[in-house]
């Protein structure tokens with residue numbers, strides 16, 4: 001029962017023991033991972049097994065929750081929980097002015113040739129009197145197609161979110177990744193018409209991922225670009241699939257993250273601009289999170305004629321990592337929502353501001369009070 005899982009997590013929260021509760025896109029399972037003590041396990045090279053929570057800047061520590069206890073329960077995803085549709089972020093004129101200035105500065109630097117794209121972001125503080133579990137229940141109820149999570153470590157913090165973006169998903173030697181960028185409001189269920197700016201900013205991400213990975217993997221194919229809906233937003237997405245040597249997984253992650261979907265291109269110049277100009281630290285926003293090197297048992301039939309000896313088992317490692325977007329950090333009585341967007345030479349600062357307002361609504365509507 002979901003309630004039992006939540007009760008266990010609530011107990012851990014009170015006793016200050018780390019846990020994560022999550023559900024994967026379109027799945028009817030809610031998973032809880034509970035660590036027996038409050039140790040901070042740092043990831044060294046991504047060969048570890050557990051639930052990873054990694055920051056934007058991999059010079060800071062990625063945190064691993066050990067799989068001391070894993071519980072899975074059936075999640076009734078058709079259960080509708082009321083959300084606050086009319087919750088709208090207040091327009092803070094000073095915050096807006098500062099953000100628009102930052103975008104204009106980035107556009108100037110793009111015109112000077114320093115980089116082609118940079119992803120800029122901001123943090124919005126919102127009062128929240130509701131219990132964390134109530135907020136998370138709303139997330140689960142409204143974002144069925146997203147990776148929904150509630151992560152807690154007493155020495156690091158409390159985060160939750162509903163992300164539409166896979167960093168990498170692997171099963172043995174097979175892997176999938178995606179390039180996700182370009183954002184439009186969803187007016188109805190009709191796919192939007194994408195502008196040249198959006199097509200260009202997404203193509204930069206696809207090209208980067210393809211070029212970076214092709215040297216490091218055994219095979220790589222790009223599927224057709226399409227539009228996907230994430231809550232009330234549309235994005236452009238290109239999936240890429242391939243095979244790789246599973247012992248190179250750590251290298252592939254370090255090569256992939258951060259992609260230009262959350263940082264920019266060329267990467268180092270964009271990253272430097274972010275570090276020098278965003279007026280806060282992203283910490284885990286635009287980092288990544290999920291199952292790292294968990295074991296999956298595969299049974300296969302070796303010989304159909306000899307049923308007795310037919311089944312043999314092999315164990316493969318699988319990982320499922322998501323980019324930490326549409327997320328927030330929870331504090332006593334308040335939440336801090338993180339939002340950003342890609343800036344290119346064709347960006348219009350006012351529109352980029354509006355994009356962050358739209359993105360902030362993903363978490364805003366699940367918060368209980370204004």
Ligand SMILES: C=C(O[C@@H]1C=C(C(=O)O)C=C[C@H]1O)C(=O)O
Pocket residue numbers: 119121165180181182183235261262325326338339340341342343359
């Ligand atoms: C940076 C964010 O989203 C990323 C940026 C996007 C864009 O610029 O259009 C779209 C999806 C994400 O890759 C965010 O949601 O905060």
